[in-house]
Amino acid sequence: MINQTEIYKDLNEIKASLRVVKNGENKFQKYKYFKLSDLLNALIPKLQEKEIFYSFQNEYIGNDVFKGIHTFTKNDNSISFTYSFPLDTAQGNRIQAYGSTMTYAERYGLQMIFSITDDKDDPDQNDLDKTAKPTKTELDKLNTAFENFGLTERADKLNFIKSNVGKVSSADLNKNDVQELLRLLKWIIDKRDI
Numbered sequence: 509m510i511n512q513t514e515i516y517k518d519l520n521e522i523k524a525s526l527r528v529v530k531n532g533e534n535k536f537q538k539y540k541y542f543k544l545s546d547l548l549n550a551l552i553p554k555l556q557e558k559e560i561f562y563s564f565q566n567e568y569i570g571n572d573v574f575k576g577i578h579t580f581t582k583n584d585n586s587i588s589f590t591y592s593f594p595l596d597t598a599q600g601n602r603i604q605a606y607g608s609t610m611t612y613a614e615r616y617g618l619q620m621i622f623s624i625t626d627d628k629d630d631p632d633q634n635d636l637d638k639t640a641k642p643t644k645t646e647l648d649k650l651n652t653a654f655e656n657f658g659l660t661e662r663a664d665k666l667n668f669i670k671s672n673v674g675k676v677s678s679a680d681l682n683k684n685d686v687q688e689l690l691r692l693l694k695w696i697i698d699k700r701d702i
Contacts, residue, residue: 515582518558523622526550542624544615551618558582564614572597576613578621589621 528550532543555562560582567575572595579588595602596609618624654660 512585512587515560515580515585515587518560518582519580519587519621522551522554522558526554526622526624528624542615542619544611544618547615547618547622547624551622555580564617566610566613574609574613576617578614578617589617591617591620 528542528546530540530542531546532541533539534541552562560580563579563581565577565579567577569575569592573592574595575590575592577588577590579586593609593613596605596612598605
């Protein structure tokens with residue numbers, strides 16, 4: 509019988525060979541992006557080769573915050589990746605806001621799981637890069653927190669982040685705090701600064 513370690517191994521092999529073409533185009537801001545269908549069209553055949561079933565679910569937590577759950581199942585064993593995300597309340601129609609938020613969440617969740625990064629043509633990415641560098645105080649606080657958990661090796665720190673970031677409660681952090689946390693974690697993971 510297959511175990512979760514084998515599913516992780518299969519997903520890692522898929523990750524190493526996955527090639528996704530950007531077909532989404534924002535004509536107003538003149539950049540290309542990955543659509544959810546681009547990701548799924550590249551991913552689903554590779555999952556089928558490994559006999560892995562993929563599903564995405566969302567669960568309402570409260571206060572316009574949802575939990576996204578990506579589940580990969582093979583031979584009755586599953587692994588799930590879970591994180592929380594806010595509803596895009598900028599849209600006037602709540603049904604449309606819900607649909608676009610779920611699509612956005614699944615798309616960016618898959619990009620995180622399979623390390624599919626956007627390039628500099630994406631203005632959202634450019635804005636994030638301009639403000640991404642954490643201050644020395646932020647890094648010191650983070651490293652102190654890691655030390656309190658007995659984490660000294662970089663791999664242990666990254667595993668801790670990856671396994672706990674989705675468990676942050678929306679009641680504990682406001683939207684700006686969540687954005688700052690994600691900015692800091694993105695810098696740490698991308699720039700190898702821990």
